[in-house]
Amino acid sequence: MKIAFVGKGGSGKTTLSSLFIRHLTANEAPVLAVDADINQHLGAALGLEDQASAALPAMGAHLPLIKDYLRGTNPRITSAETMIKTTPPGEGSRLLRVCEDNPVYDACARPVSLDDGEIKLMATGPFTEADLGVACYHSKVGAVELCLNHLVDGPEEFVVIDMTAGSDSFASGMFTRFDLTFLVAEPTRKGVSVYRQYKEYARDFGVGLKVVGNKVRDADDLEFLRTEIGEDLLVTLGHSDWVRAMEKGRPPRFELLEAGNRLALQALQDAAEDSYADRDWERYTRQMVHFHLRNAESWGNEKTGADLAAQVDPTFVLGERYAEAASAS
Template sequence: MKVAFVGKGGSGKTTLAALFARHLATQGRPVLAIDADINQHLAVALGGSVGATTTPLGENLPMIKDYLRGDNPRIGSAAEMVKTTPPGAGSRLLRVVEDNPVYSACVRTVGGVRLAVTGEFTAEDLGVACYHSKVGAVELLLNHMVDGSGEYVVVDMTAGADSFASGLFTRFDRTFLVCEPTVRSVGVYRQYAGYARDYGVALSVVGNKVEDATDVEFLREHAGTDLLTWVSRSTYVRRAERGTVGPLNELESVNRAAVGQLTEAVDRGVQDWTAFTRWAHEFHRRNAAAWANDRAGADLTTQIDPDFQMGPQVLTVPATVTA
């Protein structure tokens, strides 16, 4: 199941994404975490040291494209692939856990969790590139990811409604919007929910930094039935934010229970591979018309394989085999 954490900047989405990913990993569940936020803090939230490096996905984008292209006859070269290029017959697909060149180059284990990162802005990016050029690598990976029940891809997304700058927001089976009990934070919720409504996004609100019953009532008043659960002010989290990430069993029991509710909500979900494929094709058409055709000098809508639908049925090799 693909899971996104979104919300207002500073709402605590990175913290909750890290807690959720660690909770899954401690239960022995297959999980891959991806930091797709412009502020790359997920590694530290998982317990990694400040300054430790992971090779960003963007630095290996040509290799990633070439690997995923496989021998798909609709894609003439890796250079013709863009962030929205969908898989088709002959494409290489990814499992959450397997041996492949992409994971070998870009995934390391931090705090017991396998992690990939988009990477930060470089000096060369300043003034000439937007962050979505980096997040495009994540979209390409998720387009080619065949994950099943009991497997998890956890993505810490960009703040606010930035996700809607691409079709990335349609790649998830469950989206958790982290919301503080403040007017500004619920404003982000309303904006996100409004944009997502027409796309069948499974959206749940997770309250954060809740201090008392009035905070819960405020969130319930504004989020209604979208409010799934809430996390209280936490001394454990406060210590973690100062650099001491303790064992997860030290997290307050009420907050551990809330993280468990997130897992239950994800596990209750149903993967709609038909919708996943349909939106992949739709956003590829939109991007082709808006900019990609001009950049490639070709009609990239021909990359769409109308007879190919993503889902477990397209897997032809065991997950442990390197293609």
């Protein structure tokens, strides 16, 4: 299942992402993690040293390889150069699985060892000096969106994305690529305003959204979140000595995380598993095509010099059947 963590800057979004990844690994779930934030801190939150975190390959730098691999033998895509971030798969496309070896993972993913197992970590790459004044960060996350469009995940597998802060993820159709989005909100007016904005934008797309209240200090904080957010408030977390030690680079073993916080993380996993049970592959594919056609008309056709609407395979529905066929070929 595909899970996103969003929230305003400083809400603890990356910290919660890393805790959830550690929790899943402790429960022996396969995890593919992606740092898609402009501030690349997920690696550090998962225990990587600064040098190792900075050395993670940037997915954007490998975009030609990603396109060429995913294109496969799809006859509707005339060249890898005509693929854009929203290009949907069709007959002949190569699909990604969480638990497999492939050239995309070889180039872009690195193993990260945690207390209870190992995960794969990918990163969009930081905003560099060369990008200043000539590029937006959404061009970086295009590689992530393209991979998500071609990824078939199972009910016991997790893809966890640490997204850009605030409502920036609505600059592309990637916000519809998830079974469930966890919005991390502090008990403040700003924290709640990001939730309201996200809910408003996502309303017409059937996006599953739950709020994780963070930095909740007392009953007044809890009542504030309950009043402002209502039934979308799933769990809350307060101060954690374990997290404070982690942020200093000296985390205890994960099994020593406070019991209340472990229960909150299990509630997140339960909600994620419930959301996957409701996945509609046809709607998932339909939304993918919707945003591809919008991007094609807006800028893609002009940029590539091709009619990108012709890339849509009208009979294709992403799902397990096509993944199995692609693996066998």
